[in-house]
Amino acid sequence: MIDATVPKSPMWMIGALSITQTAGYGVLYYAFSVFIPPMSRDLHAGVAQLTGAITLAVLVSGVAAPLIGRWLDRHGGRGLMTLGSVLGGLAVLAWSQVRTVAQLYLVCGVLGVASAMVLYEAAFAVIVAWFDATRRARALLAVTVVAGFASSIFLPLTGFLVDLYGWRQALVILAAGYALTSVPLHALAVRSRAAPPHVNRREVVGAALRERPFWLLAAAFLTQTGAVSVMGVLLVTYLITLGHAPVFAAAVAGLLGVLSVTGRLVTTGLQGRWSVALITAVMFGVQGLAAVLLPLVGRSPAGAVAGVVLFGLGFGVGTIARPALLADRYGTGAYASLSGALALPITTAKAVAPLLAAGIAQVVGYPAVMGAVAAACALGALSLIAYHRNTHPAPATA
Numbered sequence: 001m002i003d004a005t006v007p008k009s010p011m012w013m014i015g016a017l018s019i020t021q022t023a024g025y026g027v028l029y030y031a032f033s034v035f036i037p038p039m040s041r042d043l044h045a046g047v048a049q050l051t052g053a054i055t056l057a058v059l060v061s062g063v064a065a066p067l068i069g070r071w072l073d074r075h076g077g078r079g080l081m082t083l084g085s086v087l088g089g090l091a092v093l094a095w096s097q098v099r100t101v102a103q104l105y106l107v108c109g110v111l112g113v114a115s116a117m118v119l120y121e122a123a124f125a126v127i128v129a130w131f132d133a134t135r136r137a138r139a140l141l142a143v144t145v146v147a148g149f150a151s152s153i154f155l156p157l158t159g160f161l162v163d164l165y166g167w168r169q170a171l172v173i174l175a176a177g178y179a180l181t182s183v184p185l186h187a188l189a190v191r192s193r194a195a196p197p198h199v200n201r202r203e204v205v206g207a208a209l210r211e212r213p214f215w216l217l218a219a220a221f222l223t224q225t226g227a228v229s230v231m232g233v234l235l236v237t238y239l240i241t242l243g244h245a246p247v248f249a250a251a252v253a254g255l256l257g258v259l260s261v262t263g264r265l266v267t268t269g270l271q272g273r274w275s276v277a278l279i280t281a282v283m284f285g286v287q288g289l290a291a292v293l294l295p296l297v298g299r300s301p302a303g304a305v306a307g308v309v310l311f312g313l314g315f316g317v318g319t320i321a322r323p324a325l326l327a328d329r330y331g332t333g334a335y336a337s338l339s340g341a342l343a344l345p346i347t348t349a350k351a352v353a354p355l356l357a358a359g360i361a362q363v364v365g366y367p368a369v370m371g372a373v374a375a376a377c378a379l380g381a382l383s384l385i386a387y388h389r390n391t392h393p394a395p396a397t398a
Contacts, residue, residue, distance in 0.1 A: 016189030018146035026154025060112025062347025069340020077126040084117025089179030096171035125336035204334035216387040224380035226353035233354035259312025281384035283314035288377030
């Protein structure tokens, strides 16, 4: 039975999740980069040391994902996401008071736990539990389209607050704003629907882990997530090494966020005609082509823009394709548990890939990094094609 205090229409929930995901990614993740320069001065720490703190947060969120996924399947999302919003707000507030790098790492560990409780993995579990297959794609699209502008909103907003009040006071303001927005929305608008009691989640997860399609999905999204993470972190630096001005490089890289929304719209629009796996494979292939082209044509402004546009079309596709593919194949009864199991290696790739790529760039140069990105995207595309063939075998011929 649904609690009478919750709005009756699930569209209220989609609206609320769109807001909380935008605020969550903006405050708990994207804002960190703006605080690196002032924290470096005040904490007397290098950029690499500080970047390691947000890397730790990402890794912790991945480690926590399987446990949180099992909780979501058993109890639903309202209580967990409300508690996570409180924890996230308190962690950002504590961040404003750090005096040492060790304290920053401790705070970022807590941020990682809060992120696993409130960001996409948890929100998608709620959506999958509430919407049938015909409405699920549009519900996922609605949330991710709005949240896709998190960096566009919160990077300049955070920069403005830091310039006006200093980094510590800016964090206090962000903490208060996040908590006042997300806690009531999660508490009042999110509906808790646990998996049916007859579903044996352990059996479903165990069966999935023993079969080839699950690992093809894991390979596809792990490799492509690593490639996207590398481009997100190193693209501006690479464009500068190609001879572009820093302002131009930053502006072109900023297209990735806008284009990720475009790619999600295109992918969702095509799902009525082709399978999600094949559409996503094509998008990953286009990204691989873009990574190949950038070293060849990226020295000209038009070539740089063209390469970034091609890569950006697939930038956010994996975000909506993964829940769709998991729910379509394995149903919704153990979705959050399966998603959590898949999130651990994928999140690890997201955290580690930029560090490896930076090392490759220092040793053999950025063209080798682009080659590795292209290879990762191609492997992701091939894995999805193999997944599609495994789940949709060709009809036998006489």
